[in-house]
Amino acid sequence: MALTPKDMSRTLDDLRNGWIETSIYSDPAVFDAEKRKLFTRTWQFMAHESEVPNKGDYVVRKVLHDSFIISRGDDGKVRVLLNLCRHRGGQVCRNESGNTKRFLCPYHAWAYKTDGSLAGVPYHEEAYGGEAELDEKEFGLIEPPHTDTFNGLIFINLDPDAQPLRTHLGDYAKYLEFYFPAEPYGVEMHGPQRWRFKANWKVGAENFSGDTYHTPHTHASTGVIKLVSSAATSNRKAGIMYVAGGGAGATFRLMQGSFEEKLRSVGYPEDQIVRIAERLSPEMRNMIEKDGVLPSATTLFPNMSLLHLSARVDDNGSVFPFTTARVWQPVSETETECYSWFVVDKDATPEFREKSYKAYIMCFGTSGMFEQDDMDAWVTLTRMTQGYMSSSVHLHSRMGLRHDNTPLNEPLTNFSGPGIAHIGFNEYNQRRWLNMWADHLSMEDPAPPLRACARALSQAAE
Amino acid sequence: MVTAALATATMLPFNHPLHLAAHEFIVREAYVLDRRDFDLWLTLLAPDLVYRVPVTSTFGASPHKAGEMDHLSEDFYSIKLRIARLKSNLAWTESPPSRTRHLVTNVCCYPGEKENETRVFSSFLVFRTQGDYMGPDLIAGSREDILRRENDETRLARRVVSLDESVLKTQNLAIFL
Numbered sequence: 134m135a136l137t138p139k140d141m142s143r144t145l146d147d148l149r150n151g152w153i154e155t156s157i158y159s160d161p162a163v164f165d166a167e168k169r170k171l172f173t174r175t176w177q178f179m180a181h182e183s184e185v186p187n188k189g190d191y192v193v194r195k196v197l198h199d200s201f202i203i204s205r206g207d208d209g210k211v212r213v214l215l216n217l218c219r220h221r222g223g224q225v226c227r228n229e230s231g232n233t234k235r236f237l238c239p240y241h242a243w244a245y246k247t248d249g250s251l252a253g254v255p256y257h258e259e260a261y262g263g264e265a266e267l268d269e270k271e272f273g274l275i276e277p278p279h280t281d282t283f284n285g286l287i288f289i290n291l292d293p294d295a296q297p298l299r300t301h302l303g304d305y306a307k308y309l310e311f312y313f314p315a316e317p318y319g320v321e322m323h324g325p326q327r328w329r330f331k332a333n334w335k336v337g338a339e340n341f342s343g344d345t346y347h348t349p350h351t352h353a354s355t356g357v358i359k360l361v362s363s364a365a366t367s368n369r370k371a372g373i374m375y376v377a378g379g380g381a382g383a384t385f386r387l388m389q390g391s392f393e394e395k396l397r398s399v400g401y402p403e404d405q406i407v408r409i410a411e412r413l414s415p416e417m418r419n420m421i422e423k424d425g426v427l428p429s430a431t432t433l434f435p436n437m438s439l440l441h442l443s444a445r446v447d448d449n450g451s452v453f454p455f456t457t458a459r460v461w462q463p464v465s466e467t468e469t470e471c472y473s474w475f476v477v478d479k480d481a482t483p484e485f486r487e488k489s490y491k492a493y494i495m496c497f498g499t500s501g502m503f504e505q506d507d508m509d510a511w512v513t514l515t516r517m518t519q520g521y522m523s524s525s526v527h528l529h530s531r532m533g534l535r536h537d538n539t540p541l542n543e544p545l546t547n548f549s550g551p552g553i554a555h556i557g558f559n560e561y562n563q564r565r566w567l568n569m570w571a572d573h574l575s576m577e578d579p580a581p582p583l584r585a586c587a588r589a590l591s592q593a594a595e
Numbered sequence: 596m597v598t599a600a601l602a603t604a605t606m607l608p609f610n611h612p613l614h615l616a617a618h619e620f621i622v623r624e625a626y627v628l629d630r631r632d633f634d635l636w637l638t639l640l641a642p643d644l645v646y647r648v649p650v651t652s653t654f655g656a657s658p659h660k661a662g663e664m665d666h667l668s669e670d671f672y673s674i675k676l677r678i679a680r681l682k683s684n685l686a687w688t689e690s691p692p693s694r695t696r697h698l699v700t701n702v703c704c705y706p707g708e709k710e711n712e713t714r715v716f717s718s719f720l721v722f723r724t725q726g727d728y729m730g731p732d733l734i735a736g737s738r739e740d741i742l743r744r745e746n747d748e749t750r751l752a753r754r755v756v757s758l759d760e761s762v763l764k765t766q767n768l769a770i771f772l
Contacts, residue, residue, distance in 0.1 A: 232655060499767060512766050
C-alpha cells in the first residue's frame with residue numbers, strides 16, 4: 134500500500150516510539166523515499182583494496198542502479214568511477230572484475246584509462262574539432278562526490294555535503310578496527326558470493342546490529358548438529374551489545390581465562406593471537422580480557438554488516454574462527470542482493486585460511502547453515518507484510534523498554550569498549566538503527582551529486 | 596571445462612558399459628535427491644568426497660580474478676552435517692521442504708585417470724518450489740563428476756558444479772545440486 138507523505142511522518146513517529154508499521158518492509162513509497170533520501174546521503178561500501186592488488190585490477194559494484202568501477206590506476210591509486218560513458222551513457226565495463234589497460238565503450242569506442250581519464254575519442258579532430266572544442270581532460274569517467282577509505286575499506290558518498298567518513302564512523306572505528314586492522318596488519322577479502330532473496334534490505338541490517346534474541350531459536354539446528362557449541366546459540370543473552378558512532382553490534386561471552394586462553398578457546402592459533410595482542414586498541418583488548426566478550430555481529434549504518442564466529446570444521450572437533458563482511462544491496466522494496474565476503478588476516482597461515490574458509494562456507498553465505506534460516510525468516514516476514522490489512526499492523530519493537538519508556542536495564546557503567554552498552558536481550562540497537570533510518574527519511578532530498586559539474590555546464594552555455 | 600575435455604579426450608560411446616553405468620548412476624541420484632532420501636544419497640558418496648560449487652563471475656580477459664570463492668566447498672564431514680541439520684526438524688528454511696526436480700541431461704563420459712574411475716560431464720536444470728509461495732526458482736549449470744567403482748559399488752568421488760548465473764536467484768542453497 135502506498136503511503137501518502139502525511140502517513141509517512143506518522144509512520145516515522147510511531148517508529149521512534151518503538152512501533153514498526155509493517156509497510157516499511159514492503160511499501161514502494163517507502164523504498165522510493167529511501168532511494169531519494171538515504172542511499173543518496175549515506176556512506177556506501179564498495180570494495181576492499183585487497184580485491185584490486187595490482188595496477189589495472191578492477192571490480193564493479195553498485196549502489197541501487199548506479200554502477201561503479203573500483204579501479205587501480207597505473208599510478209597505483211584506487212579510484213571509484215561511474216561506469217558510464219560520457220558520450221551516450223554506454224556501459225564501459227561489462228565484467229564483474231578483471232585487469233585491463235583501458236575501459237572501452239562498445240557504442241562509439243570512447244576509451245578511458247584505468248585512472249578514469251579519457252584516452253581516446255574516434256575522429257577527435259574531424260568530428261569534434263580536436264582539443265580546442267572537446268578537451269579530453271574534462272570528459273573522464275566521473276568520480277562520486279566523496280570517496281574515502283578506512284584501513285583498506287573503500288566507501289563512497291553521493292551527497293556533495295556529506296559529513297566525512299570518520300565523522301560518520303565516530304567511536305565505531307574502534308570496533309571496525311577489530312575486524313579490519315590498520316597497517317602493517319591487514320586483511321584480504323575473498324568473494325563476494327552474490328544472491329538475491331525476496332526480503333526487504335533493512336531486515337538484515339537491523340538483525341546484524343544486535344538481534345541476539347533470534348539466535349537460540351532460529352539457529353537451534355547449528356547447536357544440535359554440533360556445528361557450533363550449543364552455548365554459542367543458547368547463551369547469547371550473556372553477551373554485551375554496544376552502540377557506538379555510526380554502528381552497533383553484539384558480542385558473545387567467552388570462557389574464563391587469560392587473554393590468550395580466551396582467543397585460543399575460539400580457535401585462534403598462536404601466531405594470530407600474537408598479532409591480535411599487538412594490534413588491538415586498549416579498549417578492545419580490555420573488552421576481551423576484562424569484560425570477557427568478543428565482537429560477533431555488527432552493522433555499520435546503513436547497510437554494511439560484519440560477523441565473527443567460530444565453528445567445527447571436521448570430525449575431530451577442530452574449531453576455527455571466521456569473519457564475513459556483507460552489503461545488503463536493495464533490488465526493490467521486497468528484494469535484496471547480498472554481497473558476502475570471506476575476510477582473513479593477510480598474514481594467516483595456509484592452514485588457517487583453509488579452515489577458516491571452511492567454517493565460513495558452513496555457517497554463512499549462500500549455503501551457510503546459519504544464513505539459510507535467516508534468509509527464510511526475512512523473506513517470510515517481507516511476504517507477510519504485503520497485504521492491505523497486514524500493512525497497517527504496528528509491530529512490537531520495544532524490548533527492554535517499560536510502558537513509560539524507561540529502560541528495563543540501565544547501560545553498563547564498567548564496559549571497557551567505546552559507546553553505550555547493555556547486557557542481555559533487548560532491542561536498543563535495532564531501535565537506534567531504525568531511528569537513524571527515520572532521521573534520514575525525515576530530511577529534504579540532498580543536493581544532486583554533480584552540482585559542481587552541472588554549474589560548469591550552464592556557465593559553458595552562457 | 597567441458598569443451599576442453601570434449602576436444603582432447605576420447606569420449607566413451609553411448610553404448611559403452613561405463614557410459615551406461617554412469618548414466619544410470621546420475622539418473623538414480625537425481626531421483627534420490629528429489630525424493631529427499633539424504634541417507635541413501637550419503638551412501639552414494641565416497642568418504643574422500645570433494646564437492647564444490649564455485650561462484651561464477653565474469654572476468655575480463657586477464658588472469659586476475661578477484662578473490663576466488665565457492666557457494667559450497669564440501670567434504671564428507673560437512674555434507675554429513677548438512678544432512679543431519681535437514682533431518683533435525685530445526686532447519687526452518689526447509690520447513691516445509693523444498694520440492695525439487697533435478698533434470699540432468701547431456702551426459703558424456705570419459706575414462707578417468709585411475710582405472711576404476713569415470714569422468715562424467717552433465718548439464719542440469721533444477722526447479723525448486725516450496726509450499727504454495729516459493730518461486731519457482733531455476734538453477735542451471737553443468738557438473739563435472741568423478742565416479743569411482745570399488746567392491747562392486749559406484750560412488751561419487753568428486754563433483755564440481757559450474758553455475759550459469761553470477762548472482763543466484765534462489766534464497767539459499769539449502770538443497771544439493
